[in-house]
Amino acid sequence: MAGDCLRVIIFDLDGTLRLNLPSGGEVFNDYVATFGVPLSDEDRERAARWEHYYWASSRPLREDLERFANDDEAFWNHYTYRRLLVLCGSPKLAEALAPQVSQYMRLSYQPQAIVPDGIYAVLEKLQERRFSLGVVSNRKHPYCDELEALGLKKFFPYTLAAGEVNLWKPDPALFQHVARQLGVRPEQALYVGDNYFADVLGARQAGWKTVLFDPRGLFHEPGCTVIGSFDELPGQIERMDPCGNNV
Known part of the structure; x- marks a missing residue:
């Protein structure tokens, strides 16, 4: 049983540990509404789910990056058209x-x-329980300066940008690489992220445990543990850790 204990908890960065206030999606939607376009809650949620899909190394994203490799303005114009x-x-x-x-x-x-409410207290609890904590993001470049600015760097001895190894979520090879670096088996690792397509599907394919951070309830019946706030995370970890770590 001890060999199956949860040892490593890895977090996503953007949309999980680091939030934009206000969110880009809502600013986008509100501006579109000024043109007299009627938008229902269902429309807004559908667009938000699509954003998660698109940025999860989707085929449309890869096509757009190749097509507009040397033209940022054209890339964002086409992204805006898609959305x-x-x-x-x-x-x-x-x-x-x-x-x-x-x-x-x-x-x-x-x-x-900004950071989510309650995140510092939760991370302190996890450190006290001697979990190894880290951050793995689909960013191209390292982001330790941003973690420092947000008051988060002290919690995370391990960080990785996908661009450093040219492996991108949801590719399970990225999670396998992280597990090897940290010296754990897949069942000893947990990934916490907000993107079902990138975070949950990728980590689950690699054999990791997963928690979806979904404060807006965008993903219905995702088939994994879901939290709406970080206050819920310690209790969920206790339930999924076979060693019953009391967080």
Whole structure:
């Protein structure tokens, strides 16, 4: 039994440990609504789920990165078109609004980076229980300076940007690489993230335990442990750890 104990807890960065206030999706939606476009809660949730899918190293993302490799503005214009199409369902409307919405987001969106409520206390508890903690992100470059600015770096002796090893979530090879580096078996590792497509599917395929951080309830019946706030995480860890670590 001791060999199966949970030893490592790895967190996603963007959307999990680091949040944008206000969120880009809501600013995008609210600006689109100023054009008289009616948006239901279902429309907004559908677009948010699509964002998670797109940024999870999806085929459309890979195609766009290749197509617009040397033109950032064209990339974001096309991304905006894609998101408008999901949000509104009208190719004509998406094509008409994309340049203006893209420009608005590029020039006007200046979010504040914050951490989720309760995260510091939870991380302190996990450290006290001697779990090894880390952060693995789909970013291209290291981000330790950002963790320091958010007051998080002291909790995480292990960090990895996917671009450092050219392995991207949801590729299970990334999680396998992390497990090897940390010297644990898959069943001894837990990944906590907000993106079902990148975080849950990728980690689960690698044999890891998973927790989905989903405060908006975007993913219905995801088939994994779900938390709406980090206050819930210690209790969920106690339930999934076969050694019954009392967090």
